[in-house]
Amino acid sequence: MDLLRSPGGCPWDAAQTHESLVPFALEEAHEVAEAIELGDRAGMREELGDLLLQVVFHARLAQEHPSDAFDLDDVARGVAAKLVRRHPHVFDADGSLLGEDAGAEGGPTAEPESADVVHARWDRIKKVEKQRTSVLDGIPLAQGALARGQKVLSRARRGGLMIEVDAVARQHDAATPAGLDDSALDDSALDDRALDDRGFGARLLLLAAEAELAGVDAEAALRSALRTLEDAVRASEAG
Known part of the structure; x- marks a missing residue:
């Protein structure tokens, strides 16, 4: 990456900024998720490399900042320190394992937590x-x-906040429209349903709450359903 950003390197790489790379980081993260969900081990290895490249690229750009420069080592040290701070049930403040001096094997000594x-x-x-x-x-x-x-x-649940999602949905849309049936979604099927954005928003919020309570990743579930839909579209195109 140093060579690519240096004189005589790659004009495209040399022209990039943190801002211009944002879409690529998002795209690579989605491609990692897709490879994992498809069980594509080779694809996952490749896409994780592409995502890592984005980290390397941003860290290299950060070295060039005139007043607040940092590099890849700084990024790695920062995340290592964060893991220690946020796992006090595993690490002492100095980064050693809890109980490391108490016995030959060391390791956490407290009862396991959920x-x-x-x-x-x-x-x-x-x-x-x-x-x-x-x-x-x-x-x-x-x-x-x-x-x-x-x-x-x-976040609200883990913070101990009791939110009545049904009440929030009703507040957002006092008259939630009737549910859709399994009929084909065409204009005629929607004409008489008075479905507006507020009604859809309320129903989607309730589905997200249902997924949260069930321990289901709603976004991943929707991606999976979309893949099934895409397969059906391609099958229809193939005739």
Whole structure:
């Protein structure tokens, strides 16, 4: 990457900025998810490499900043330190394993905790570190609405906040439209249903809440259903 960004390297790579690379990072992350969901091991290896390239690229760009430069080593050290801070049930403050001096084998000495307890502690530590005032701080606005909705619900639940999602949905749309049946979705099927964006939003929020309670990744489930739809479209095209 140093060579690509240097004089005599690649004009395209040399012209890139953090901002111009954002779409590529998002695309590569989605391609990693797709390879994992399809069980494509070779594809996953390749796509993880492409995603890693984005990290390397951004770190190389960051070295060129005139006043706040950092490099790939700084990024790695930062994430290693974060893992230590946010796993106090595993590490001492100096990064050694809990109980490492207590016995030959070392390792955590406390009773095992549930994943939910560990996740809730992670959120609390993050809130203090980043001086956040809400459990919702830090959820990316650019995230897809379905995935973001489920993230909001998850954060609220882990934060001990009791949110009546049904009431929120009713507040958003006092008269939720009747549900769709399994008939073909064409214009005539929709004419008499008074389906507007608020009604759809309320129903999607309720589905996200249902997925959260069931432990289902709503975004991944929708991607899976879309793949089935895409297969049907291609089969229809093939005649």
